[in-house]
Amino acid sequence: MDGYRSVAWHQFREEVIRLDGYACGQCGRRRSHGARLHVHHKRYIAGRKPWEYPHDMCETLCSGCHAAEHGIIPPKFGWTCVGYDDLGDLSGECDYCGTAIRHSFLVEHVSWTAMEVGEVCCDNLTSTQAATDHLDSVRRYLDRRKRFVSSPRWAEGLPGVQSVKQRGIAVELVRYEGAYRIRVHGQLGKKVYPTALDGKVAAFDLIESGAISKWLNRKIDSSRRRK
Numbered sequence: 001m002d003g004y005r006s007v008a009w010h011q012f013r014e015e016v017i018r019l020d021g022y023a024c025g026q027c028g029r030r031r032s033h034g035a036r037l038h039v040h041h042k043r044y045i046a047g048r049k050p051w052e053y054p055h056d057m058c059e060t061l062c063s064g065c066h067a068a069e070h071g072i073i074p075p076k077f078g079w080t081c082v083g084y085d086d087l088g089d090l091s092g093e094c095d096y097c098g099t100a101i102r103h104s105f106l107v108e109h110v111s112w113t114a115m116e117v118g119e120v121c122c123d124n125l126t127s128t129q130a131a132t133d134h135l136d137s138v139r140r141y142l143d144r145r146k147r148f149v150s151s152p153r154w155a156e157g158l159p160g161v162q163s164v165k166q167r168g169i170a171v172e173l174v175r176y177e178g179a180y181r182i183r184v185h186g187q188l189g190k191k192v193y194p195t196a197l198d199g200k201v202a203a204f205d206l207i208e209s210g211a212i213s214k215w216l217n218r219k220i221d222s223s224r225r226r227k
Contacts, residue, residue, distance in 0.1 A: 003050050012051035013039045020060035026077055027065055035062040040069055071111060079107040079125035082114075084134060094118040096125065105131050141208070149200040162196070166207050169216070173199045184212055185219065 003009055016039045022030055029035035040061045041053060061069060068075040074096060083106035090100040095115035105122035108114045122131035154164045160175035161183075172183040173196060180199035182189040193199035206212045 006051075008049070008051045012053075016055055016058045017060045019055055023060065024062040024065050025059045026061060029062045037061070038063060038066040040066050074112050074115065075109055076125065077127060079109045079122075081122055081126050081128070081130045082106050082108050084131075085116075086138075092116065092118075094121050096121040103131070103135060105134075144208075145201060145204045148204045149197060154200075164203075166204070167213075169207055169212055171203045171207065171212070173203065182206070185216060 017037050022037070024030075024035060024037065031037060038061050039058050041050070042057050042059060045053070064073070065076060067073045085104045085106075087102050087104055090102050092101040092104045093099070094101050094117045096117045099118055099121075101118035103119055104116045105119065106114055106116055107122055107125055117125065119131040119135060123129055148164075148166065151164065154162050154173075157163055157172075162173045164171055169184070174181050174183050174188065176188075176192065180193045180196055181191065182193075182199060182203050191202070193202060
């Protein structure tokens, strides 16, 4: 450690910082922003003193990014979002900042353990808008589902049967022994839903996911093979 107190090291360190534009190479913070700038060796060579390196083997980092680079604190960059879960309420806690969260995003990094974080930290750590875009997509999906279940297009045909056409697919909601089942193409589904709302929500999800389209295509293919 004595080498880091030497005049030679301080001179070399200032040269690297100058060459890096007096800014952290990862987050861009400067001394004028209150950042403490360090010089990080990208790799070490046995027997060399800290200042006996080519300048390009070193980089300027702020104290936070330097700590993250050495695994002392979680890295600030280079994360990938690999999963999402809606906890239903603010029962979760962001592993990065400690904030209470409902929407939990799983992020991974090659040099740190996976973390469950909130929307803001996910976007900051991945340097993307992955979380924001995902939640926007979820909200648009839920809005479409609300419009679907309350749509006046639902028509009452035979007693206990409601029908609607969505994405070209005719779906019936059939009252069955005090509950409801979904019928498509004359075939009654096995799953029972306690309320009409539950049945309509399930019908929307099945249509939007493509599950009903896949089932109809298999049915058509099977019918053609029998001919």
